[in-house]
Amino acid sequence: MAATAVDSGIQRTASAVDYSDVQGLVRFGYGKLTESCFLLLNIRDAAAARSWLATAPVTNAVQLDQASPTALQIAFTHEGLQSLQVPDEVLAGFSAEFLTGMAGEESRSRRLGDVGANAPEYWQWGGSGRVPHIVLMLYAQPGKLEGWTLAIQEANWNAAFEVVTCLLTSNLDGIEPFGFADGISQPALDWERQRKPAKNELAYGNLAALGEFLMGYPNEYSKYTDRPLLAPDAPGSTALPPAEDVANQRDLGRNGTYVVFRQLQQDVRGFWRFLDAQTNSDPQARQSMGEDMVGRKMDGEPLVELSDDPIAGIDPGTTPHNQFTYNSDADGLSCPFGAHVRRANPRNADLPPGSSGLLSKALHTFGFGNKQYRDDIIASTRFHRVLRRGREYGPGLSPEQAIQTNVSDPGEHGIYFICLNANISRQFEFVQNAWIMSTKFDAMTEESDPLLGNRQPVAGCPFTDTFSVPQVEGLRTRITGLPQFVTVKGGAYFFLPSLSALRYLAAVR
Amino acid sequence: MTPQSQFMVLASIAAGRMDDLRHLLASMNREVGVVDPQNRLVPFGQFERLHFARFVIIDDKTSVDVAAYGLPIVQYPVYLAFLGDLDGSPDALLAELVQKAGDGLRRIFAHCDGFSSDTDILGWMKSHNVAAAAFYANWLGRTVRQVREEDTLRQALESFVEQHRDSLAGMQAREKHAALKKFVAAEQRAGRITLTPPEPTPLGWKIRNFLHLVGVPLVLLVLSPLLLLYLPVFIYQLRSREKTDPVIAPRIEPSHAHELAELEDHETTNQFSAFGSLKPELFRRELLTFLLWIIDYAARHVFNRGRLTRVTTIHFARWVFVDNKRRMLFASNYDGSLESYMDDFINKVGFGLNIAFSNGLGYPQTNWLFMDGAKDEQKFKYMLRRHQLPTQVWYHATPGLTAMNMQRNALIRQGLENMYMTDGEVREWLQLL
Structure with a gap:
């Protein structure tokens, strides 16, 4: 399984991934462990916390014949690593976004759309001064979560941690609270380290270089994303694997990644009632409008036709709903340009479609050969993928229940949006900023994501609450006055360490 | 120019x-x-x-x-x-x-x-x-004046389409085009839309x-x-x-x-x-x-x-x-x-x-x-x-308008000023709105 990595002239043999060093969440979604909760913790006492961490039963990514009935994952914020007294010079090796934090700068909040009702000052957790130190992610088979939660709170637990909040999830069987099948589009990871990204990928592919999701490996640029490297004589560094790209350095990041965690409250009633009012209570038209906004049928079927060409990293046998690109829908007639899933992953290659021959490649490289003014605006989605591991919360509510006016709301609905990526700014933040939250995505003028948009005016652009559906006969259907359906209630950036990095953190000082 | x-x-x-x-x-x-x-x-x-x-x-x-x-x-x-x-x-x-x-x-x-x-x-x-x-x-x-005028035009057309959604829906593409052209001409006469010709x-x-x-x-x-x-x-x-x-x-x-x-x-x-x-x-x-x-x-x-x-x-x-x-x-x-x-x-x-x-x-x-x-x-x-x-x-000068937005607005204007358009061009023009 030896592949070769080339960087800065250093050539060494790439070793196989040691699954026992990787937290399982990178490889598995723990779909069978349908019960889960996320414990947000603050460290009370660093020494006690370290000794708890030293024996924490953290689940690795080794595939077992008999899946474990429970799993535990652990990730740290910058504040958490500081509380563990990780030296500043080590911390300085983490990415700027992680160090600043999701809510640490107004400009970041502007870019992420965390303004208006989404502003961190209204968050239940994660806002200024309220960033938790640790998230413990607990997963269990039905009926086993409570026991598992108690089981891990042993030894030094009470001395070590203060539980900020316990975020309980619910199992809606792969359906997100608005009622749509979720989690269909996921990048496939190149665990075998076989992928050699070309300088220009001429077709959209779904197989991602490992370094996009795991630090310490080459990414889609065939480079190693920056992460903390330690000198071999740094205290505790012997617990860490050597860096693959830099001689004589220990790699704190290898086999670890970043977790983006956002609590997104969904106004399920507001969503379906708005659609109901727009469609004169015609159930079919209501559903169809919702599907236009999402960009998929409720059962997950894409709105555009499936592609006949194979897509690397997609097995049409197991994930038929993922076998498509938007190349066949340049006018947005099948799937509106602004539909949520089209924004979240526009499925573009590095050059626009039709760049096959030498001449057309050359023409497209210089920006010629476009048919319409909006061609080739978005490209190279392979650098902007995230691996989603979210879970729902709150009770399920069908569209029919949601539009009933005489029923009291059974509580809050939403999703704990969780995604993994090795480069937060190029992956999650880019997708969130340039695609999801942009009022100008794909040459549009004053729209926002039909689901996630905050509808806040931007300077010179007072309306961002429209959604348009292109029509074959010409004038598009334009829905105006979209209310905000999703509100951010909390969030933070975490570092998900490898098992060896966890040992380092447990022994640091 | x-x-x-x-x-x-x-x-x-x-x-x-x-x-x-x-x-x-x-x-x-x-x-x-x-x-x-x-x-x-x-x-x-x-x-x-x-x-x-x-x-x-x-x-x-x-x-x-x-x-x-x-x-x-x-x-x-x-x-x-x-x-x-x-x-x-x-x-x-x-x-x-x-x-x-x-x-x-x-x-x-x-x-x-x-x-x-x-x-x-x-x-x-x-x-x-x-x-x-x-x-x-x-x-x-493309002048500042043009950018501003064309964005006013776009906004006016968008609200007109919004308000006359039902009557426009019954029309053929060319009829729609003509109706929108007529609307803009009337707005120009009323001084609410100005489209200054290039110098x-x-x-x-x-x-x-x-x-x-x-x-x-x-x-x-x-x-x-x-x-x-x-x-x-x-x-x-x-x-x-x-x-x-x-x-x-x-x-x-x-x-x-x-x-x-x-x-x-x-x-x-x-x-x-x-x-x-x-x-x-x-x-x-x-x-x-x-x-x-x-x-x-x-x-x-x-x-x-x-x-x-x-x-x-x-x-x-x-x-x-x-x-x-x-x-x-x-x-x-x-x-x-x-x-x-x-x-x-x-x-x-x-x-x-x-x-x-x-x-x-x-x-x-x-x-x-x-x-x-x-x-x-x-x-x-x-x-x-x-x-x-x-x-x-x-x-x-014109915050909130991307270069692509300006291009779209210019195309909208072009479709009003073009004397001859094919059926396909009319449809493409309508898709801009």
Whole structure:
């Protein structure tokens, strides 16, 4: 399984991934462990916390014949690593976004759309001064979560941690609270380290270089994303694997990644009632409008036709709903340009479609050969993928229940949006900023994501609450006055360490 | 057609006046990063031909990088630069500036060397105006007035379609087109929509542009035997340097990052000012001069219709040599956030970035001038951020409109003014609305 990595002239043999060093969440979604909760913790006492961490039963990514009935994952914020007294010079090796934090700068909040009702000052957790130190992610088979939660709170637990909040999830069987099948589009990871990204990928592919999701490996640029490297004589560094790209350095990041965690409250009633009012209570038209906004049928079927060409990293046998690109829908007639899933992953290659021959490649490289003014605006989605591991919360509510006016709301609905990526700014933040939250995505003028948009005016652009559906006969259907359906209630950036990095953190000082 | 142009008044800041100047410039802003278009010093909003303007203090902390070549560190002056991107001739705009904002400009430039209370400010600004080595405008001939008028048109059409959704739904495409045309004509008569026809293209500009169009290839043709002879030497000179030139791209200080971030993403367009030294060699200076000459040619005659190669997000950009080509300023106005701007560039036109910037000191290693370089994504981004200067004052005449939005609006107008359209063209036009 030896592949070769080339960087800065250093050539060494790439070793196989040691699954026992990787937290399982990178490889598995723990779909069978349908019960889960996320414990947000603050460290009370660093020494006690370290000794708890030293024996924490953290689940690795080794595939077992008999899946474990429970799993535990652990990730740290910058504040958490500081509380563990990780030296500043080590911390300085983490990415700027992680160090600043999701809510640490107004400009970041502007870019992420965390303004208006989404502003961190209204968050239940994660806002200024309220960033938790640790998230413990607990997963269990039905009926086993409570026991598992108690089981891990042993030894030094009470001395070590203060539980900020316990975020309980619910199992809606792969359906997100608005009622749509979720989690269909996921990048496939190149665990075998076989992928050699070309300088220009001429077709959209779904197989991602490992370094996009795991630090310490080459990414889609065939480079190693920056992460903390330690000198071999740094205290505790012997617990860490050597860096693959830099001689004589220990790699704190290898086999670890970043977790983006956002609590997104969904106004399920507001969503379906708005659609109901727009469609004169015609159930079919209501559903169809919702599907236009999402960009998929409720059962997950894409709105555009499936592609006949194979897509690397997609097995049409197991994930038929993922076998498509938007190349066949340049006018947005099948799937509106602004539909949520089209924004979240526009499925573009590095050059626009039709760049096959030498001449057309050359023409497209210089920006010629476009048919319409909006061609080739978005490209190279392979650098902007995230691996989603979210879970729902709150009770399920069908569209029919949601539009009933005489029923009291059974509580809050939403999703704990969780995604993994090795480069937060190029992956999650880019997708969130340039695609999801942009009022100008794909040459549009004053729209926002039909689901996630905050509808806040931007300077010179007072309306961002429209959604348009292109029509074959010409004038598009334009829905105006979209209310905000999703509100951010909390969030933070975490570092998900490898098992060896966890040992380092447990022994640091 | 009114061609676009630019000015850049550059003057060194007098000793001890820096803090005062910063304070004064800050007073032009409503909040950090957001100018007051009617500020009392230079009320930019009153200038109908001005697309963008900025004041930026050029205090280059990276000039120490020449030490990597074993050269002594030069103490360069700290400059104040005043930049504008505009319609028509820069001299006319400078005169208008002096006329409407002479006092404010005097107060600002009084902080610069060689400026006193009896200085003729117009003459002084003209004599301190530094020409760009290369200049890019998104769309040749698109004026501020046109952008504003066409956006009013778009909004009016959108609300008309909204209000008459049902009656329009029953019509054929051509009937819809006719109905919308009729509506716009009535609005024009009522004075609610104005679509000013383009002004005649200045004859002098036409001649100069034509001479430039044919002159540059002619010069290249004449020089081509020499260039061809020189090519092997050039390749040797280039390759030997590319392999050894130091790369200086450390992560930037959090405080610098914060200072820059505070100024960004207040609307859908952003400013970018970057400054640095060229690699300290005659070879690099001459090479960059040549490359920018070509880039300027391409921007003027080839990429003047909405796309700089594949990039659709740049409104204006320029490269300006400073200090006898020892240093350079790059300034641009672009849509989106800096991260997406950088990614767009790296992924779409990495080769172009390498050609335009790899003669800058510390640039990530290139091969054959256009390969690799920017594809070292993180190093490239660190380097760019490290050379980026906080822009103290930045004005944008039409905030909230991206270059693509402007293009869409122009196409909407075109579809009204076109005499003959095929059925397909009518449908495509309707899809724009």
